[in-house]
Amino acid sequence: MFGVTIGAPFNGVLADRYGRKMTVAVGFVAYSALAIGSCWIPNLSALLLSRFLMGAVDPTILKTGYILGMEVADPKWRTHIGIALFLPWALSLMAWGGFAYLVREWRMLQLTVSLLCLAFLPTLWFMDESPRWLAVRGQHRRALRVLQRAARWNGVALPPEDELLLLLKDGVKDEAMVRPHQDARAHTARGWFRRRLDEAFILFRTPRLRTITLSLYTNYLLVGAVYFGLSLSGGDLSSDPFLYMVLTGVVELPAYTLVIPLVARYGRRAPVVAFFFLTAAALLVLPFVPAGSMVLALIGKMSIASAFQVLDLYSSELFPTEVRTRGMSTAHVMSRVGSTCSPYIIDYLGPLYPWAPSAVFGAASVLAGLATLALPETLHVALPDTIEHLEEREIRTRRLAWLM
Known part of the structure; x- marks a missing residue:
């Protein structure tokens, strides 16, 4: 978790600067090597270092790959793709319970699951760069070639090349136009520092x-x-941790399937708020119903997984293309800060006050639901490409609200 916390911000900067495809490809090769190589690590210190490095590389695959998928998705299928992309996560949780039950020696278990990485490597050859990112970076010709290749695969007729180039340039800043000014300013130490500061914030x-x-x-x-x-x-809520792991994967299946029509019809904000409040209700009641603690915990897991996945879709639509990977990666950091704290809440607070972990997690769910209310709805709204687009849309929305 600490590795993800450190690596995610760098992933955001790299993916926004050098592209989604390059970041995913390099990250996945590094992750595969670390995962397979860690099976032969001789001591605990080296193993912990390897796990840290795997965590640092993880966002280059998980977050950047997700953003690449969202940026090339047809708008009418964006909701379905944005949720269903995490369906393999639930299937993997179920598989982990089965693999861990059958393969008890940790090195063989690590090797068994890590070899699956090799099946993904050939797909890197067929992966294209995000045309949205290319257009925002002023690489309109490369974006055009990606769109033309996609059109051939899907049997779709595109507008004439000149017209399509104008569409790509329209409303999207051209990095080539601003680069000379930036380069001139970078010749001074003050200008370089100011650029780095602006980029950081x-x-x-x-x-x-x-x-x-x-x-x-x-x-x-x-x-x-x-x-x-x-x-x-699992150790606190079930006597069989293997069964609990499988069941947590089973209850997440609805989070990646049944919520799709819900989000497609009612938008993103209302379902996220509802799932957070449902999680809070299940967890706050849990200490008072000891006999049904596992059932309530699984209900809470299903609803918080639903909120988590809709939140990923939601955030990819809220952040502009210009800073989408950076925004989602740093948000990913915050999720890992929270996940790093959760074992301490369970292991240190739980033995003193058995009801406390459920109460803390339930209260956290309520606060998360309230925080969501500050966000705008994104259903049927085009993805913003630049920060300027985002602010202009907000100004237009306020004007319309004032006129009405």
């Missing part, structure tokens, strides 16, 4: 983006604590 640059960033940071911090708190509670 880019997610807080404008009022709308600042509100989105702070609200999502709060959400991810709390949802990470609750989700992983329930995931790591």
Whole structure:
């Protein structure tokens, strides 16, 4: 978890600067090597270092890959893809319970699951760069080639090349136009420092983006604590940790399937708030119903997993393309800060006050639901490409609200 916390911000900067495809490809090769190589590590210190490095590389695959999928998705299928992309996570949780039950020696268990990474490597050859990212970076010709290749695969006719280039350039800043000014300013130490400072705080640059960033940071911090708190509670809530692991995967299946029509019809904000409050209700009642503690915990796990996945879709639509990977990666950091805290809540607070972990996680779910209310709805709204687009949309929305 600490490795993810350190690696996620760097992943955001790399993916926004060098592209989604490059970051995913390099990250996955590094992750595969670390995962397989750690099976032969001779001592605990080296193993912990390896796990830290795997955590640091993890966001390059999980978050950047998700964003790449969302940026190339057809808008009418974005809701379905944004939720269903995490269906393998639930299946993997179920598989982990089975693998761990059958393979008790940890090195063989690690090797068994890590070899699956090799099946993904050939797909890197067929992966294209995000045309949205290319357009925002001013690489319109490369974006055009990606779109033309996608059109051939899908049997779709595109507008004439010149017209399509104009569409790509329209409303999207051209990095080539601003680069000379930036380079001239970078010749001075003061200019270089100011650029680095602006880049570090880019997610807080404008009022709308600042509100989105702070609200999502709060959400991810709390949802990470609750989700992983329930995931790591198998020893306290069930006498069979293998069965509990499988069941946590089973109850997450609805979180990646049945919520799709719900989110497609009612939007993102209302379902996220409802799932957070459902989680809070299940966890706050849990200490008073000892006989049904496992059932209530699984209900809480299902609803918090639903909130988590809708939140990923929601945040990918809220952050502009210009800073989408950076925004989601730093939000991912906050979720890992929360998940790092959750074992301490369970292991240190639980033995003193058995009801306390459920109460803390339930209260956190309520706060997360309230924080979501500050976010705008994104259903049927085009993805913003730049920070300027985001702020202009907010101004237009306020004007319309004032006129009505």
